[in-house]
Amino acid sequence: xxxxxxxxxxxxxxxxxxxxxxxxxxxxxxxxxxxxxxxxxxxxxxxxxxxxxxxxxxxxxxxxxxxxxxxxxxxxxxxxxxxxxxxxxxxxxxxxxxxxxxxxxxxxxxxxxxxxxxxxxxxxxxxxxxxxxxxxxxxxxxxxxxxxxxxxxxxxxxxxxxxxxxxxxxxxxxxxxxxxxxxxxxxxxxxxxxxxxxxxxxxxxxxxxxxxxxxxxxxxxxxxxxxxxxxxxxxxxxxxxxxxxxxxxxxxxxxxxxxxxxxxxxxxxxxxxxxxxxxxxxxxxxxxxxxxxxxxxxxxxxxxxxxxxxxxxxxxxxxxxxxxxxxxxxxxxxxxxxxxxxxxxxxxxxxxxxxxxxxxxxxxxxxxxxxxxxxxxxxxxxxxxxxxxxxxxxxxxxxxxxxxxxxxxxxxxxxxxxxxxxxxxxxxxxxxxxxxxxxxxxxxxxxxxxxxxxxxxxxxxxxxxxxxxxxxxxxxxxxxxxxxxxxxxxxxxxxxxxxxxxxxxxxxxxxxxxxxxxxxxxxxxxxxxxxxxxxxxxxxxxxxxxxxxxxxxx
Amino acid sequence: xxxxxxxxxxxxxxxxxxxxxxxxxxxxxxxxxxxxxxxxxxxxxxxxxxxxxxxxxxxxxxxxxxxxxxxxxxxxxxxxxxxxxxxxxxxxxxxxxxxxxxxxxxxxxxxxxxxxxxxxxxxxxxxxxxxxxxxxxxxxxxxxxxxxxxxxxxxxxxxxxxxxxxxxxxxxxxxxxxxxxxxxxxxxxxxxxxxxxxxxxxxxxxxxxxxxxxxxxxxxxxxxxxxxxxxxxxxxxxxxxxxxxxxxxxxxxxxxxxxxxxxxxxxxx
Numbered sequence: 090x091x092x093x094x095x096x097x098x099x100x101x102x103x104x105x106x107x108x109x110x111x112x113x114x115x116x117x118x119x120x121x122x123x124x125x126x127x128x129x130x131x132x133x134x135x136x137x138x139x140x141x142x143x144x145x146x147x148x149x150x151x152x153x154x155x156x157x158x159x160x161x162x163x164x165x166x167x168x169x170x171x172x173x174x175x176x177x178x179x180x181x182x183x184x185x186x187x188x189x190x191x192x193x194x195x196x197x198x199x200x201x202x203x204x205x206x207x208x209x210x211x212x213x214x215x216x217x218x219x220x221x222x223x224x225x226x227x228x229x230x231x232x233x234x235x236x237x238x239x240x241x242x243x244x245x246x247x248x249x250x251x252x253x254x255x256x257x258x259x260x261x262x263x264x265x266x267x268x269x270x271x272x273x274x275x276x277x278x279x280x281x282x283x284x285x286x287x288x289x290x291x292x293x294x295x296x297x298x299x300x301x302x303x304x305x306x307x308x309x310x311x312x313x314x315x316x317x318x319x320x321x322x323x324x325x326x327x328x329x330x331x332x333x334x335x336x337x338x339x340x341x342x343x344x345x346x347x348x349x350x351x352x353x354x355x356x357x358x359x360x361x362x363x364x365x366x367x368x369x370x371x372x373x374x375x376x377x378x379x380x381x382x383x384x385x386x387x388x389x390x391x392x393x394x395x396x397x398x399x400x401x402x403x404x405x406x407x408x409x410x411x412x413x414x415x416x417x418x419x420x421x422x423x424x425x426x427x428x429x430x431x432x433x434x435x436x437x438x439x440x441x442x443x444x445x446x447x448x449x450x451x452x453x454x455x456x457x458x459x460x461x462x463x464x465x466x467x468x469x470x471x472x473x474x475x476x477x478x479x480x481x482x483x484x485x486x487x488x489x490x491x492x493x494x495x496x497x498x499x500x501x502x503x504x505x506x507x508x509x510x511x512x513x514x515x516x517x518x519x520x521x522x523x524x525x526x527x528x529x530x531x532x533x534x535x536x537x538x539x540x541x542x543x544x545x546x547x548x549x550x551x552x553x554x555x556x557x558x559x560x561x562x563x564x565x566x567x568x569x570x571x572x573x574x575x576x577x578x579x580x581x582x583x584x585x586x587x588x589x590x591x592x593x594x595x596x597x598x599x600x601x602x603x604x605x606x607x608x609x610x611x612x613x614x615x616x617x618x619x620x621x622x623x624x625x626x627x628x629x630x631x632x633x634x635x636x637x638x639x640x641x642x643x
Numbered sequence: 644x645x646x647x648x649x650x651x652x653x654x655x656x657x658x659x660x661x662x663x664x665x666x667x668x669x670x671x672x673x674x675x676x677x678x679x680x681x682x683x684x685x686x687x688x689x690x691x692x693x694x695x696x697x698x699x700x701x702x703x704x705x706x707x708x709x710x711x712x713x714x715x716x717x718x719x720x721x722x723x724x725x726x727x728x729x730x731x732x733x734x735x736x737x738x739x740x741x742x743x744x745x746x747x748x749x750x751x752x753x754x755x756x757x758x759x760x761x762x763x764x765x766x767x768x769x770x771x772x773x774x775x776x777x778x779x780x781x782x783x784x785x786x787x788x789x790x791x792x793x794x795x796x797x798x799x800x801x802x803x804x805x806x807x808x809x810x811x812x813x814x815x816x817x818x819x820x821x822x823x824x825x826x827x828x829x830x831x832x833x834x835x836x837x838x839x840x841x842x843x844x845x846x847x848x849x850x851x852x853x854x855x856x857x858x859x860x861x862x863x864x865x866x867x868x869x870x871x872x873x874x875x876x877x878x879x880x881x882x883x884x885x886x887x888x889x890x891x892x893x894x895x896x897x898x899x900x901x902x903x904x905x906x907x908x909x910x911x912x
Contacts, residue, residue, distance in 0.1 A: 164779035421781070 093118045093126040094578060099135025099557060102528040103142065105537065105546035109525045115140060117553040120578035124549050133573055133580075135557050141528045142545050143206025143554030143576065144484075147535035148328075148358050148393050149475040150405050151196045152224035152235070153213045158425055159190040159403050159437045159476075166190065166401065166439065172198060180590040182229070189403045189476040197229035197593070199482060201581050204556030204571040206593075207536075207544055208481075210235035211328065211358065211474075212276060212407050214429040215242075216620065218268035222631040225595055230576055232544075232554075232636075234596035236328050237268050238407050240275035240310060241282050243431040244613045249313050250304040256609055258317050262602035263610060265323075267626035269597040269635065271539075272325040273318055276407040277332045278310040281434035284410040291410050292332060293369075295345050307332055311349050319353050321600045322641030324540025326354035326391070334359075334411050337367035340376035344383055352389050356538060359395020359474040360384075361456035373451055374511050377458035385464045391538045393472035396456035396487055397442050397449065398479025399504075404438040405477060412436015418448075431617055442479070450508035452478075454501070460491055461517040466529040467537060488531070489565035491522040527568075540638065541596070553578040594634040601642065645701060645726070646676070648694040650708025656684040657732060661715040663690070665702050665723025665742060676700070706731075711751065717744045720761065733770070736763045739787065752796065755789045758806070762788040764879070771796030771815065774808045784808070784825065790879055797834065800827045803844070807872070811881045819846045822905060828872060830881065841898050841905035847872075849887055849910045858897030863911055865891050 096115040101108050116126040150156055160167065167188030172195040174184040185195035200208055208231050213221040215237045225233045239245060239261065248257050261273060283290040283300035290300055295308040311329065318327045331346045333339035343363040347355065357363070364380040365373035384390045404415055409426055415438050416424045427435040442449040456478070463469035471488075475481040490497050501509050512518075522530075536545020543552045555575040561567035574582035581589050607622075614622040629635075646668065659682035661667075668676050677691030690696070698705070702723035706716070711730040718734065721741040730748040739758040745766070752770035755763045756777055769791045775798055776783030783802035790809050797815035800808045804823040813831035822841035832850045839855060847869065870888050877883040892908040 164777075165781045168777070168780070 092578060093130040094133065094553075094575070094580070095126055095130045096133045096135050096140060096555065096557065099138050099140035100560075101140045101547065102524050103547040104525055104529045104533040105142075106548045108547070110139075115547055115555065117555075117575070117578045120553050122547055122549055122551045122553050133557070135573070137560055138572055139524060139558045139560055139567075140547070141204070141556050141558070142532045142536070142547055142551070143556050143574070144200075144204050144531050145535040145539065145541070145545050146200070146205055146208040146472065146475070146481060147356075147470055147539060148211045148395070148472045149208050149481055150190075150211055150477070151208060151475070152193065152210045152228060152233075153221035154217045155212075155405050155407075155427075155435050155437060156190055156224065157220075158427070158435075159405050160186075160192065162423055162425060162437060163188065163190070163403065163439050166403070167192075175587055177588060177590060182587065182590050189401050189480045190405070193224050193227040194229060197231050198587070201230040201574055201576065202571075202587070203482070203484060203569070204558065204574055205231065205481070205484075206554035206556070206574070206576050207232045207541070207596075209233065209271065209539065212236060212238055212274050212330075213268075213270070214238050214407070214433040215264050215268045215270075216429055216432050216618070216625075218270060219627050219631055222269060222595065222627060226632060226634070228593070230581055230591045230593055232552075232593040232596055234271035236272050236274035237264060237270040238276055238433040239264070239273040239314060240278035241280070241407075241433050243282065243617070244610065246282070246299070246302045246305055246310075247613075249309060250302055254313070254316070256606060257313060258320055259602045259606035260610060261314075261317050262321055262600040263606050265321075265597075266599050266602065269595060269627055269632050271597055271638070272323050272328055273314055274328045274330070274407075275311060275314055276330040276433070277307075277334065277411070278314075279305065279307040280332060281407070281409050284413075285428055285434055293336075293342075295332065295342065295349065308345075308349055311346060312351070315350050315353050315355055322643075323598055323600065324638050324640065325538065326356050328356045328358055330358055330406075330408065331363045334362045334406075334408055335365075335414070336369060337365050337371050337373040338369050340364050340366055340380055343380060347383060347387065347390050350389060354389050354391070357390060357392045359472065359478065360392040361395045361397065361452065361459055361478070362474070364455050364459065365451075373448060375451060375455040375458055375513070377455045378462060378513050381459055381462035381469070384469060385462075388465075388468070391468045391470075393470045393474075393535075394456050394459050395472055395474040395478050396460075397452040398473055398483040398487060399442045399444050399449070399453065400479065400483070402440045402442060402479050403476040404436070404440045406436055407433045409434025409436050412438055415440070430619060444504040447505045447508045450505035451511060453504065454509055454512045457490065457497070458512055458517075460522070460530075461520045466522075466526045467534045469530070470534040470538065471530040484531070485565045485568035488522075488527055488568045489563065492524075492527065492564045494519060494521050592634055594636050595632040596636055596638055597632070598640060599637045599643075600640050644698045645703035645705050645724075646696070647698040647705045647707060648690070648696055650694055650706075650710055652693070653709045654683060654693060654712050657712045657714055658683050658693070659715055660713045661718035663704065663706065663713070663716045663725075664718060664720045665704055665725060666719065666721055668700055668704065669702070669723075671700060673697075673700075711749070714751075717742075720744070730767070736761070739763070749793070750791075754791070755784065755787070757783055757785075758787045758789070759785045760787045762790065764790045764792070766792050768793035768812070769795045769810075771798055772801065773799040773810075774803055774806070775800070776802035776821075782823065790876070790881070792881065794831070799829075800825065800846075803827075809876050809879075809881060813850075819844065819905075822846070826872065828876065830883075838898055838905055838907050840901055842901045843904045845906050845908065847892070847908045851909060851912070852907075854895050854907065855897065857899045858895040858907060859899065859903065861894040861896045861906075863891050863893050865889070866908065869908070
């Protein structure tokens with residue numbers, strides 16, 4: 090940093106500041122966007138190009154124990170996809186491997202190569218925060234953070250059974266501090282613990298009693314966490330992976346979950362996987378219109394789509410029962426189910442989405458329907474739940490599918506026609522996303538939903554994370570290879586060439602809490618965990634480059 | 644006259660020589676070929692350091708001397724001919740997609756792993772893992788032919804999906820383990836556990852063998868397709884007897900742990 094730069098002549102798409110394709114200069118100083126810089130400042134001429142804030146991925150799985158297991162599980166996925174070391178002027182890049190779960194170094198470089206400068210790891214058990222932070226710290230260029238899994242936490246269950254709400258608030262705040270995480274994540278609340286205890290036990294309704302915690306239901310966990318996160322004033326609301334992911338008829342659970350928020354903020358993630366009609370254990374149908382309509386009418390709800398992309402993927406989830414169910418549908422013999430003591434479950438399965446398979450084609454079409462029916466792009470943003478629906482490297486193709494009606498129609502004709510026939514026809518199918526809308530669903534929207542005030546826009550004070558694309562008719566090509574990528578004011582990609590290495594920072598929250606809560610958590614950890622309480626919290630040197638995002642109470 | 648690489652002195656340690664390949668040498672001068680890299684233990688050297696180079700580049704390379712410590716020769720080869728006068732080290736013809744490699748003597752382990760086309764002929768014996776997938780790989784050989792005139796070691800054709808592997812002598816254990824499709828013909832004896840976990844594909848042997856209990860005797864018949872294969876192998880120089888071409892074979896289907904869609908054919912003697 091410490092340098093100035095001016096971007097001139099580019100068509101700027103900065104939706105957060107109401108700029109829609111106007112030609113204007115962007116000035117950068119010390120890694121931030123400023124109003125002006127001295128006249129002799131170095132210029133980047135962006136004539137004929139599109140200038141956007143750096144991309145923000147609100148939901149991906151890129152680091153931690155589960156990502157590492159997935160890498161080890163599938164050497165065939167990355168063996169031929171080698172990311173070679175590059176010798177640069179200052180700091181050389183590191184080598185790595187790609188595939189659907191790239192190594193840490195490759196993850197950072199490839200996000201940057203697509204013009205993304207921030208990505209949030211969407212699920213890590215608190216107990217494994219140390220490992221997650223180590224991997225995130227090793228993920229170059231981008232800024233990053235992670236969400237901690239709180240939906241199947243035994244101590245919180247005990248507190249909630251006894252309605253100790255004040256202690257829950259303090260405990261959640263303690264956990265967020267102890268793990269240097271960004272927000273709480275609920276994954277199929279209530280489903281992991283009974284499943285771990287009893288063969289194939291499962292939760293299907295929000296009002297089901299949770300085995301072993303008879304006073305508890307998923308609904309109680311959801312409302313408690315929504316209240317807690319609201320009370321703590323976290324910049325991002327509770328991030329919910331609803332119950333019954335992937336099951337036919339699950340849209341009712343999704344609607345109930347959203348209603349349970351009762352007007353308070355929640356973020357429903359990879360909502361495509363939760364938008365199916367049909368009878369349980371029968372063929373799914375699309376209920377995207379019902380889900381999209383509810384979200385359109387309720388401004389407290391935000392969502393990311395979790396689009397399915399055809400080809401290789403890796404199913405990677407804290408929803409252990411789901412992973413077990415998917416083993417029935419995968420051609421691959423490999424799978425992992427794992428238990429994180431007292432906190433979560435985990436499942437990993439190599440997977441491939443195929444055009445000719447009814448369910449896969451329906452999932453793909455359901456995701457597109459959600460995008461096309463969304464009336465507010467600020468609240469329905471882009472994700473593939475990397476690498477579950479597809480790798481983040483498929484984003485350019487997804488963007489083209491949204492922007493290019495003819496391309497979409499061609500794809501529709503080549504997939505399972507029985508599935509396509511189930512999709513509601515109408516004017517929305519003709520919709521083409523504009524560049525401004527793409528800028529919203531890939532940058533401005535996710536940044537706003539995350540409460541990152543310095544990301545996703547190009548106004549003074551914002552982080553100088555900027556991507557400049559060549560205008561091109563083929564939007565997949567355009568978004569695959571930005572001409573320039575600037576991170577914290579440094580030109581990382583210059584004229585399509587990777588020129589500079591850079592280390593991004595960890596983004597986390599640090600809400601206030603009553604230290605007396607440690608007296609409650611300590612004995613539980615000492616009694617039931619394999620780790621001592623004094624070794625639980627992650628020290629600062631696991632996140633040497635970090636930024637604390639303030640809560641609304643700070 | 645082909646391009647001749649004559650080994651000056653047998654190296655003391657294995658040499659990774661994936662640059663010895665018609666594709667990599669196409670269009671290069673002898674000087675450029677001499678400068679191509681080799682990995683000698685932990686140091687990088689050049690082709691010229693170990694070989695004297697004569698002849699001209701015309702798509703055919705003749706490798707002379709004791710090259711039994713040279714690994715990955717012909718890696719990713721797609722065209723041309725590679726004539727190896729002596730023995731060759733591991734991974735010869737890895738990921739090969741076309742052309743022909745002929746090994747005059749023996750080949751070490753991993754002949755033609757994950758190849759998709761072309762032909763590898765080994766006049767002597769081959770080590771273990773002929774035509775295999777690498778560990779962790781989901782698919783092995785997807786095309787092409789591997790012809791071993793002598794014996795082969797364990798796990799020949801592990802996870803192969805297509806193509807032909809023929810062994811003139813005997814095979815070790817686990818022939819065709821995890822096989823997905825394709826054909827393996829063994830003229831001599833096979834070791835234990837032939838076809839373990841095979842999904843589809845055909846394994847043929849001219850000698851009796853002990854079948855796994857997960858294989859079921861289906862019938863005895865005279866398969867037409869086999870005549871074509873055996874005549875083809877006779878043309879390639881394997882000692883095929885007339886009785887085998889017209890012979891009757893016992894068909895065993897299996898592996899039943901993978902739905903019984905594979906087959907092992909044993910000559911009725």
